[in-house]
Amino acid sequence: MKVLEPHGMKPEDSLLLIFDGAFNSQAALEREVEPFSQALEEYADGWMPDVVKGKRQRKYARAALWKSLEEKRDGSGTSIGLYRAEWPALDMSFGLWFPPQPPELRILINVKPLSFFGEAERCHRFVEMVRAWASRYPVTHAWAHSSDDAQLADSPSFGRDKKTRRRDGFDKVYEVFWLNLFSPKLVETVGRERMLSTPAHRVEELPNGSVLLVTWPTAADFASKEARLAQARAHAHLRPDLDFDTVLRTLHERSAMLASVEPRFHPDMAPLLSRVVDRAASYERQRRIAEFNAWQPPEPEEWRPAGSALPPDVENVERALQQYSLYAEHLVALLHSEVPSVFKATPESLTDADFYFWREEFPKSRLREAIDEHAVPAIGAYLGEVLVRNLGGKWIPRQKLEEAQVLVGNRVWLPFARARNYMRSRQSLLDCSLTWLYRVAERCRG
Numbered sequence: 001m002k003v004l005e006p007h008g009m010k011p012e013d014s015l016l017l018i019f020d021g022a023f024n025s026q027a028a029l030e031r032e033v034e035p036f037s038q039a040l041e042e043y044a045d046g047w048m049p050d051v052v053k054g055k056r057q058r059k060y061a062r063a064a065l066w067k068s069l070e071e072k073r074d075g076s077g078t079s080i081g082l083y084r085a086e087w088p089a090l091d092m093s094f095g096l097w098f099p100p101q102p103p104e105l106r107i108l109i110n111v112k113p114l115s116f117f118g119e120a121e122r123c124h125r126f127v128e129m130v131r132a133w134a135s136r137y138p139v140t141h142a143w144a145h146s147s148d149d150a151q152l153a154d155s156p157s158f159g160r161d162k163k164t165r166r167r168d169g170f171d172k173v174y175e176v177f178w179l180n181l182f183s184p185k186l187v188e189t190v191g192r193e194r195m196l197s198t199p200a201h202r203v204e205e206l207p208n209g210s211v212l213l214v215t216w217p218t219a220a221d222f223a224s225k226e227a228r229l230a231q232a233r234a235h236a237h238l239r240p241d242l243d244f245d246t247v248l249r250t251l252h253e254r255s256a257m258l259a260s261v262e263p264r265f266h267p268d269m270a271p272l273l274s275r276v277v278d279r280a281a282s283y284e285r286q287r288r289i290a291e292f293n294a295w296q297p298p299e300p301e302e303w304r305p306a307g308s309a310l311p312p313d314v315e316n317v318e319r320a321l322q323q324y325s326l327y328a329e330h331l332v333a334l335l336h337s338e339v340p341s342v343f344k345a346t347p348e349s350l351t352d353a354d355f356y357f358w359r360e361e362f363p364k365s366r367l368r369e370a371i372d373e374h375a376v377p378a379i380g381a382y383l384g385e386v387l388v389r390n391l392g393g394k395w396i397p398r399q400k401l402e403e404a405q406v407l408v409g410n411r412v413w414l415p416f417a418r419a420r421n422y423m424r425s426r427q428s429l430l431d432c433s434l435t436w437l438y439r440v441a442e443r444c445r446g
Helices: 029-043 062-072 120-136 147-152 162-168 184-190 192-196 225-238 244-258 270-278 282-294 317-335 347-359 368-391 415-422 426-431 434-444
Strands: 015-021 051-053 057-059 077-083 089-097 104-112 139-146 179-182 202-205 211-214 303-305 394-396 405-408 411-413
Touching (some): 015 120, 029 062, 029 089, 029 120, 051 062, 057 062, 062 077, 062 089, 120 179, 139 147, 147 244, 179 184, 184 192, 192 202, 192 211, 192 225, 225 244, 244 282, 270 282, 270 347, 317 347, 317 368, 317 394, 347 368, 347 426, 347 434, 368 415, 368 434, 411 434, 415 426, 415 434
Antiparallel strands (some): 015 139, 051 057, 051 077, 077 089, 089 104, 139 179, 179 211, 202 211, 303 411, 394 405, 405 411
């Protein structure tokens, strides 16, 4: 059964649950796992996994889950993945770690899109599922929230370096999310009476001493003014050392960073920028759109008026043109499997090449010597060939590659000089894109 791959889908916010707890390693393992599967089957409203994946993939059933855990078990632990074949997408894992380290149970759930949890009843059932797990497995730390907003909150570091985070763990309430499970130890640190008097949609003390806290009825509208107000009130109550207005302002700033922005890209660059934006993590997507809305590509500098063109200074013009063609073929050989359109030498193939080089972070991921010696000549020659084939351009060869020109209308363009500027950095791939030079040449042709 083919499953949906949330990481391969268009960047979009999701509901993320992280549940860290413990289990009884002395008890029969199958009995310890049963409460997990029982609550999942009872409360997973519309997002129940179809597939269990251990060493191989099986259709979901308790027997399949147990078999997969057994297959994956080694000396230190076992973990499996659970997925869906249909919308909404699910990326879920369940893992157990055994002595001599402290017995640990970890559940991770990522359901995409977050908008699926816009109904109060569906969210209530999700909370009940987590409550059932927390009642059975002693919780160390657990929360569920918008994945994007959790990223902006810098979870789980919350501004701490790795060493400090490992040392201190969750020794205080660093953040209040939509759904929170506070361990008995943290409850005592905060004060049980204070914890239970938190202003929130739901506050419940569980039999094992942990506390379940839900700030708002639905997860999907976490960024609304009302939900943010509830979140800030809960956080400031649990952390009286924090300033309420500062907490609320920070939450509203995060909401603004996630608010939908309509793309208004430069029309010549929109095909490229749209693809760049689609590669951004979903929590960065709106910020990137806003940045590109304000961005204008710098005017190309790699040209001269036709009257200032340098004359050919090569001994054999035909041989020079053959060399340029050979350089261009090197680019086709380099890109053809990843960028099939490169065979066509069209304006669209330039955009495809621009995106490939940007996606690969080519100027940073390849050796500078190889870029200067091989990539720059290949890119420059290919750009020149596209100008010749599509705009009626004419090569004016020179002994120095960077002086080689392509005459288009009343300008001569310097494709090798452009290629060198293009390959300076990842940002240069956008500022000096092949697409942009071509479009400017096209407009100046007449």
